[in-house]
Amino acid sequence: MLSLFKNVLLFLTLIFFLPLGSHAAWWWNRGWSEHWSGADWSSARLLPPAEDVEGATVHVMAARVGRWRGIFAHHTWIVIKPADASRYTRYDVVGWGAPVRTDHREADARWFGNDPVVLVSLNGEAAEKAIPSIRRAVAGYPFAGSGSYRAWPGPNSNTFIAHVAQAVPALAPALLPTALGKDFRSTGFFAGFAPSGLGIQLSYDGLFGVTVGWVEGLEVNFLGAVAGLDLRRPAIKLPGWGRIGLAPA
Numbered sequence: 001m002l003s004l005f006k007n008v009l010l011f012l013t014l015i016f017f018l019p020l021g022s023h024a025a026w027w028w029n030r031g032w033s034e035h036w037s038g039a040d041w042s043s044a045r046l047l048p049p050a051e052d053v054e055g056a057t058v059h060v061m062a063a064r065v066g067r068w069r070g071i072f073a074h075h076t077w078i079v080i081k082p083a084d085a086s087r088y089t090r091y092d093v094v095g096w097g098a099p100v101r102t103d104h105r106e107a108d109a110r111w112f113g114n115d116p117v118v119l120v121s122l123n124g125e126a127a128e129k130a131i132p133s134i135r136r137a138v139a140g141y142p143f144a145g146s147g148s149y150r151a152w153p154g155p156n157s158n159t160f161i162a163h164v165a166q167a168v169p170a171l172a173p174a175l176l177p178t179a180l181g182k183d184f185r186s187t188g189f190f191a192g193f194a195p196s197g198l199g200i201q202l203s204y205d206g207l208f209g210v211t212v213g214w215v216e217g218l219e220v221n222f223l224g225a226v227a228g229l230d231l232r233r234p235a236i237k238l239p240g241w242g243r244i245g246l247a248p249a
Contacts, residue, residue, distance in 0.1 A: 023240025039113040056127035060174035066112030073180035093160035119174035137167035153206035154184025172196035173248035177226035177237035
């Protein structure tokens with residue numbers, strides 16, 4: 001029994017604690033805005049003007065969360081533009097007031113001063129087909145009540161994107177290992193399909209779990225932090241550091 005305990009402790013140290021500790025040191029050294037009012041929330045100019053985009057488009061974007069919490073997690077949101085629209089529509093979940101927000105910030109705005117990245121994009125016919133399902137998923141998000149948001153272990157902004165990805169599996173690659181809250185389910189213990197529909201997931205309250213799938217790869221969740229491997233798009237997944245390797249899509 002003692003030998004098993006030591007092996008488990010060694011595994012947790014190598015796979016979870018060391019990556020988190022090293023990323024914490026790097027993030028601390030980097031510095032951050034002390035208050036939201038002093039942070040940069042402006043457009044990062046990643047997306048072209050909507051009126052210049054022909055056809056429909058969908059983007060899932062993410063940026064590190066604010067202050068010390070950026071050690072652990074990204075904030076994730078979704079942007080859509082139907083073919084006949086001249087502007088983007090952005091959907092987020094935030095931690096104050098009514099959680100689900102429409103156009104809370106510019107489509108490609110920085111989050112607490114941190115630059116966003118585009119994780120997954122759908123264009124043309126694929127985007128046009130996905131947009132009605134995305135809108136229905138946003139309207140049907142089960143944690144939309146005021147006060148339902150929890151930064152950890154969820155439901156939060158990443159729980160929201162995981163919910164949308166279940167309706168539109170093409171968006172599942174956007175669920176980063178640092179999307180803290182993506183594995184949260186309202187059922188406590190969950191056993192079922194992974195968001196991509198091409199794998200299985202076992203999870204308890206978003207705190208502990210395992211996911212195995214073609215899109216998700218192998219992921220082990222410990223207290224919301226995720227470590228794993230992606231063979232489809234070769235990469236390793238480390239707590240804090242996130243995905244190291246090829247882009248998810």
